[in-house]
Amino acid sequence: xxxxxxxxxxxxxxxxxxxxxxxxxxxxxxxxxxxxxxxxxxxxxxxxxxxxxxxxxxxxxxxxxxxxxxxxxxxxxxxxxxxxxxxxxxxxxxxxx
Amino acid sequence: xxxxxxxxxxxxxxxxxxxxxxxxxxxxxxxxxxxxxxxxxxxxxxxxxxxxxxxxxxxxxxxxxxxxxxxxxxxxxxxxxxxxxxxxxxxxxxxxxxxxxxxxxxxxxxxxxxxxxxxxxxxxxxxxxxxxxxxxxxxxxxxxxxxxxxxxxxxxxxxxxxxxxxxxxxxxxxxxxxxxxxxxxxxxxxxxxxxxxxxxxxxxxxxxxxxxxxxxxxxxxxxxxxxxxxxxxxxxxxxxxxxxxxxxxxxxxxxxxxxxxxxxxxxxxxxxxxxxxxxxxxxxxxxxxxxxxxxxxxxxxxxxxxxxxxxxxxxxxxxxxxxxxxxxxxxxxxxxxxxxxxxxxxxxxxxxxxxxxxxxxxxxxxxxxxxxxxxxxxxxxxxxxxxxxxxxxxxxxxxxxxxxxxxxxxxxxxxxxxxxxxxxxxxxxxxxxxxxxxxxxxxxxxxxxxxxxxxxxxxxxxxxxxxxxxxxxxxxxxxxxxxxxxxxx
Numbered sequence: 094x095x096x097x098x099x100x101x102x103x104x105x106x107x108x109x110x111x112x113x114x115x116x117x118x119x120x121x122x123x124x125x126x127x128x129x130x131x132x133x134x135x136x137x138x139x140x141x142x143x144x145x146x147x148x149x150x151x152x153x154x155x156x157x158x159x160x161x162x163x164x165x166x167x168x169x170x171x172x173x174x175x176x177x178x179x180x181x182x183x184x185x186x187x188x189x190x
Numbered sequence: 191x192x193x194x195x196x197x198x199x200x201x202x203x204x205x206x207x208x209x210x211x212x213x214x215x216x217x218x219x220x221x222x223x224x225x226x227x228x229x230x231x232x233x234x235x236x237x238x239x240x241x242x243x244x245x246x247x248x249x250x251x252x253x254x255x256x257x258x259x260x261x262x263x264x265x266x267x268x269x270x271x272x273x274x275x276x277x278x279x280x281x282x283x284x285x286x287x288x289x290x291x292x293x294x295x296x297x298x299x300x301x302x303x304x305x306x307x308x309x310x311x312x313x314x315x316x317x318x319x320x321x322x323x324x325x326x327x328x329x330x331x332x333x334x335x336x337x338x339x340x341x342x343x344x345x346x347x348x349x350x351x352x353x354x355x356x357x358x359x360x361x362x363x364x365x366x367x368x369x370x371x372x373x374x375x376x377x378x379x380x381x382x383x384x385x386x387x388x389x390x391x392x393x394x395x396x397x398x399x400x401x402x403x404x405x406x407x408x409x410x411x412x413x414x415x416x417x418x419x420x421x422x423x424x425x426x427x428x429x430x431x432x433x434x435x436x437x438x439x440x441x442x443x444x445x446x447x448x449x450x451x452x453x454x455x456x457x458x459x460x461x462x463x464x465x466x467x468x469x470x471x472x473x474x475x476x477x478x479x480x481x482x483x484x485x486x487x488x489x490x491x492x493x494x495x496x497x498x499x500x501x502x503x504x505x506x507x508x509x510x511x512x513x514x515x516x517x518x519x520x521x522x523x524x525x526x527x528x529x530x531x532x533x534x535x536x537x538x539x540x541x542x543x544x545x546x547x548x549x550x551x552x553x554x555x556x557x558x559x560x561x562x563x564x565x566x567x568x569x570x571x572x573x574x575x576x577x578x579x580x581x582x583x584x585x586x587x588x589x590x591x592x593x594x595x596x597x598x599x600x601x602x603x604x605x606x607x608x609x610x611x612x613x614x615x616x617x618x619x620x621x622x623x624x625x626x627x628x629x630x631x632x633x634x635x636x637x638x639x640x641x642x643x644x645x646x647x648x649x650x651x652x653x654x655x656x657x658x659x660x661x662x663x664x665x666x667x668x669x670x671x672x673x674x675x676x677x678x679x
Binding site for chain 1: 291292293294295386387388425427430431432433434496498499500502503510514517518519520521522523524526527528529530531532533534535536538539540542547548550551552554555558563564565566567568569570571572574575607609610613626651
């Protein structure tokens with residue numbers, strides 16, 4: 094399993110990561126080696142199994158609670174974590190040109 | 191009083207109860223030892239001396255006001271891995287993408303331990319977003335192993351393990367997604383618990399692999415770890431994966447033997463390539479358990495060899511989704527750009543480190559159109575086979591005993607640019623996370639270079655108490671857990 098540079102660029106685009114040419118080459122090599130290793134899973138016959146997402150518990154319950162209002166974190170507190178804000182809102186560069 | 195900072199949790203608790211020491215003295219001593227030693231260890235990313243002393247004074251006042259009501263953890267210092275939030279302290283996750291982030295809320299586990307009177311002294315170093323087995327992936331510098339400072343402490347909870355081993359602190363919180371409590375505990379010669387999935391709240395634990403993440407504790411003994419675990423565990427409505435099953439009390443007695451306890455030894459965990467001294471120390475420890483009355487049985491977990499490929503598809507896939515939130519908008523620094531896309535690409539491209547970038551890319555690929563079934567889907571199915579291995583074995587035995595890692599602590603830089611070699615280090619710890627079962631690591635001796643060797647016990651879902659009982663019985667008749675590295679003050 095060997096990735097091409099185009100595939101690495103496609104993955105980086107999906108993941109919103111800016112990579113240098115050097116990084117693209119390095120990740121191409123390293124990810125190819127890892128994919129080579131994980132390919133051993135293909136040899137197992139799993140046709141009788143379902144793909145069940147979730148944790149290791151086989152009988153875990155989704156705990157439910159009463160849906161009632163409770164205090165959350167104040168807007169001003171949350172905005173303090175942001176790089177740029179204006180008038181109680183997040184400030185971002187234009188989405189459309 | 192000499193060596194006050196070298197007290198264990200239960201040792202300090204007993205002296206506090208007697209009034210022989212105060213929490214202020216204990217906390218002050220810990221801070222002084224950190225000041226003296228952390229320059230060469232770099233276990234801590236943040237130290238909150240003033241607030242720690244305030245909490246210590248409050249604990250002393252509380253004890254004075256009602257001495258008989260004092261809980262065992264009242265006034266005991268605690269360090270917190272820097273992937274758990276504590277209001278008022280920075281939380282970096284070892285990453286530049288959260289540099290300067292001050293979380294506005296406190297993790298449930300920290301809240302509970304603070305309510306029990308523990309004194310939060312600071313935040314410990316970690317591989318970036320807990321991704322790593324050596325703490326070399328921290329954006330803020332590597333942590334050193336106190337047994338040999340040229341070696342790694344393990345990871346990703348390497349800061350917590352190093353701090354406890356060097357007796358900078360009696361106990362520290364860690365997190366374990368694929369071995370990140372147990373492997374550093376083993377490398378540093380301390381006791382570390384990874385609880386059952388769903389047993390300990392993850393509210394305030396910054397997510398990495400959500401079907402695998404757990405929050406655990408590192409301390410000097412099973413007894414010390416059990417004291418902390420008993421307060422931090424239990425249902426929490428703020429965490430949707432927290433199970434409503436009541437907490438089984440941990441009751442540890444002196445002189446308890448192991449008659450009636452069946453312990454399985456899986457052949458798949460004693461493979462070619464394992465360091466011979468690791469195997470020898472673990473087999474000796476199993477003999478001790480047998481001498482204590484345990485029945486030892488050979489068992490088989492046939493899908494063990496698939497744990498590495500399964501984990502390194504599932505965990506990166508979940509990480510790629512969890513880490514999508516770091517985009518320079520709501521938290522952390524932003525790298526500016528002409529439009530929103532530039533901000534996303536530049537901030538993430540420049541602020542994530544190599545290992546995190548690699549796992550995001552791997553996970554993104556495994557979830558991408560055309561590859562989902564072959565990679566993520568197949569990995570989930572094989573995960574089911576691994577879970578069934580454990581279900582099968584736990585019909586015949588009460589616990590499984592095996593090594594924590596194939597080697598003792600390796601030199602800093604040993605795995606350099608070979609991520610796959612690093613992943614293979616996790617072979618013995620990954621299965622517990624994939625199956626959701628609890629795992630407890632504790633020291634069972636040393637290799638020829640004086641580096642600690644650890645043994646791992648794995649148990650049935652929600653049977654932490656059973657694991658603590660076995661480890662405690664072992665620690666009653668051995669003193670590996672009492673050994674300390676010699677550090678020049």
